[in-house]
Each structure stands twice: as C-alpha cells, then as structure tokens.
Amino acid sequence: MDFDEYVARRGQGLLRFGYVLSGDAHLAEDLVQTALLKAHRSWRRVMLADQPDAYLRRVILNTYLDHRRRRSATEVPLDCDGSSWREGSSDDHAEGVVLRSEMWLALAELPRKQRAVLVLRYYEDCSDSAIAILLNCTESTVRSNASRALRALRGTWNYSDGSPLEGKRHD
Amino acid sequence: MTDLEERLRTALSEAASYAPSAVGLGAYVQDRRSHRRRWVVSLAAAAAAAAIVLALPLVSAHLPANRPSVPAETTDAPQTEPRYQSSCAGTVTLVSSAGNSVVIGAHPPPRMTLRVGDVLTIAADGPCAPTVGATPQSEGVLRSDSSDGLPTRFIAVGTGTVIVVVTHPMCAALPPNPECGGGVADDGAAEVIVVT
Numbered sequence: 001m002d003f004d005e006y007v008a009r010r011g012q013g014l015l016r017f018g019y020v021l022s023g024d025a026h027l028a029e030d031l032v033q034t035a036l037l038k039a040h041r042s043w044r045r046v047m048l049a050d051q052p053d054a055y056l057r058r059v060i061l062n063t064y065l066d067h068r069r070r071r072s073a074t075e076v077p078l079d080c081d082g083s084s085w086r087e088g089s090s091d092d093h094a095e096g097v098v099l100r101s102e103m104w105l106a107l108a109e110l111p112r113k114q115r116a117v118l119v120l121r122y123y124e125d126c127s128d129s130a131i132a133i134l135l136n137c138t139e140s141t142v143r144s145n146a147s148r149a150l151r152a153l154r155g156t157w158n159y160s161d162g163s164p165l166e167g168k169r170h171d
Numbered sequence: 172m173t174d175l176e177e178r179l180r181t182a183l184s185e186a187a188s189y190a191p192s193a194v195g196l197g198a199y200v201q202d203r204r205s206h207r208r209r210w211v212v213s214l215a216a217a218a219a220a221a222a223i224v225l226a227l228p229l230v231s232a233h234l235p236a237n238r239p240s241v242p243a244e245t246t247d248a249p250q251t252e253p254r255y256q257s258s259c260a261g262t263v264t265l266v267s268s269a270g271n272s273v274v275i276g277a278h279p280p281p282r283m284t285l286r287v288g289d290v291l292t293i294a295a296d297g298p299c300a301p302t303v304g305a306t307p308q309s310e311g312v313l314r315s316d317s318s319d320g321l322p323t324r325f326i327a328v329g330t331g332t333v334i335v336v337v338t339h340p341m342c343a344a345l346p347p348n349p350e351c352g353g354g355v356a357d358d359g360a361a362e363v364i365v366v367t
Contacts, residue, residue: 012192019190020183029191103182122176123183154175
C-alpha cells in the first residue's frame with residue numbers, strides 16, 4: 001500500500017482518534033497531519049514494520065502530549081468547551097446532548113495522560129499492556145491513571161448511584 | 172465494565188463521529204510533499220552550484236594558464252590532449268631567447284617555449300633514444316647559468332646527447348615530428364629536445 005492510498009483509506013480514522021484524544025477539531029487535524037508527514041518521511045520503514053496504524057497512533061499520541069506541554073506555556077486556548085460537538089448534536093435528544101457535553105467537558109479537564117489512557121482504553125480498545133507500551137510507562141501506571149481519571153469523572157458528574165448527571169440536570 | 176465506563180465508551184464513540192472530515196487531508200499532505208520535493212530540488216541545485224564553485228580552482232589549476240606563446244609556424248598545429256610521455260630524437264637549435272624563456276626548436280621544427288624551472292623528463296623508451304644514449308626516465312630542470320637569469324641549459328642525468336621529453340602543457344599544441352619515427356605523431360603530444 002503506498003502512502004496516498006493509506007491516507008485515503010485511513011485518514012478519517014486517524015482524525016477521529018486525534019479528535020477524541022484532543023477534543024479539538026483543529027488540533028486533531030494538526031496532529032494527524034504531523035503524524036502523516038513523519039510517516040511519509042520513512043514510509044518504507046513504516047510499511048516494512050507492517051503496522052502503519054500502530055505507528056501513526058503512537059506519533060499522534062506523542063505529538064498530542066508534546067503539544068499540550070508546549071501549549072501550556074505558549075498558547076491560550078479560547079474554545080475548549082466542546083461547542084462544535086454541541087452544535088453538531090442539535091438534532092439529538094436534549095438529555096443526550098447534555099450528557100455528551102458534560103462528559104466532553106469532564107474529559108477536557110483531565111490531565112493529558114489520564115485522558116490519553118481513557119481514550120486508548122475505551123475508544124481504541126487497547127489493553128493496559130498495549131497502552132503501557134504506547135505511553136512508555138508501566139502497566140500499573142496505566143491502571144492508576146485510569147483509576148484516577150474515572151474517579152475524577154465520577155466526582156465531576158456526581159456519579160455515585162448509577163444515575164449520572166442527576167444533580168446537574170435539575171440545576 | 173461499570174455503567175460509567177460503558178457511558179464513557181459510548182460518549183467517545185459518538186464524539187468521534189464529529190471529527191473533522193479528512194477530505195482536505197490528502198491535498199494538504201500532497202502539498203507538503205510537493206513543497207518538500209521543491210525544497211529537495213532547490214537544495215540539490217544549490218549543492219551543485221556550490222560544487223561547481225568549489226571545483227573551479229581545481230579545474231583552473233590543471234589548465235595551462237601560463238601557457239607560453241606558440242610560435243607562428245606552429246599555431247595551425249592540430250590540438251590534442253596533453254600527454255607527457257613521448258620521445259623521439261632530433262637536433263636542437265637555439266632559436267631565440269626573450270624575457271625569461273628560451274625558445275628551442277628541434278630539427279625539424281616544432282618549436283616550443285620553455286622557462287626556467289620547467290621540469291623535463293629524459294625518456295629512453297622512444298624509438299630514437301638508443302641512438303643518442305639517453306638515460307632512461309631521468310628528470311631534469313631547465314636552469315639558468317647566466318647573470319641575467321635567462322635559461323641556458325638543462326641539467327639532467329646523462330652525458331653527451333640526451334633525449335629530453337618536455338613535461339609541459341605546451342607539448343599538446345605541437346605538431347607531429349616526422350623525424351621522430353612516428354613517436355610524436357603516435358603519441359599525439361610531447362616535444363623532443365636533444366641537448367648536446
């Protein structure tokens with residue numbers, strides 16, 4: 001498979017991953033484009049490894065983590081409230097929209113590594129060992145990050161009795 | 172899997188459907204690739220230009236920049252690539268001297284201009300070498316014994332008559348010498364000077 005064919009076939013999937021990971025459409029495009037350019041430089045090697053998806057996911061992930069670190073010192077985000085998602089969901093039921101919006105906001109509040117762990121585990125269906133390899137850490141670190149992230153989400157949603165957003169919906 | 176995890180999974184999957192379209196992605200990558208290609212071409216052109224500039228002094232060093240003037244009777248000689256290995260025999264006659272050079276003509280002509288400091292090689296492997304008793308592959312330098320600095324003689328190994336093959340770019344411009352048994356003509360270059 002040559003590079004152009006791969007981009008045509010897998011570009012959208014990579015964008016989805018970048019979007020879920022970063023929560024920002026523009027940043028997702030930047031992440032994917034950066035990853036693809038890096039892959040293009042060594043495309044033969046990437047194809048020889050026979051796992052271009054894994055390679056690109058890893059590059060997107062590392063670029064995202066680096067970007068967040070850089071941005072924290074150099075950029076001021078103006079819109080991180082998931083407005084694009086809310087606008088795109090205008091036809092959904094109100095409850096679902098609120099649920100996704102709150103979930104999105106809660107995810108945006110998480111530290112980048114915890115968010116990455118949740119995305120890899122619940123969106124990419126990666127095992128803890130695979131996540132540990134991708135993030136270059138131990139499995140116990142992955143588990144502790146996931147645990148802390150889920151605890152934070154529960155706290156944000158006041159999610160304790162199986163009825164999420166109970167308090168918020170009636171505010 | 173807890174309810175929270177289940178809802179998180181659903182939320183992430185739904186969020187992914189709102190990812191930006193990849194329509195423009197290919198064009199962007201193509202553009203970056205062509206940009207990179209242009210950059211590589213520019214770099215290659217710059218490298219080639221730099222190589223040419225750097226090579227110029229080397230090339231000019233190999234060119235006969237101080238080539239002495241060719242006597243009028245030899246200017247219509249066929250131009251050949253310089254070679255500095257040739258030999259034949261002839262009779263040397265001092266034709267004239269001017270400035271720092273001495274014009275020596277074999278018999279029959281060609282003639283050539285030599286300067287003090289020119290390196291001459293005695294070649295004994297030419298067809299005429301045995302007849303004049305040359306010392307094989309000896310080297311000498313055109314020197315000056317006179318107070319005015321004009322070249323007067325060749326100091327080379329050998330006594331009596333020697334055959335001297337001039338190691339000089341000017342040799343290339345010299346015409347063949349019929350008396351050299353085909354040496355000059357065959358070899359395409361080199362003047363033969365017999366010093367007595």
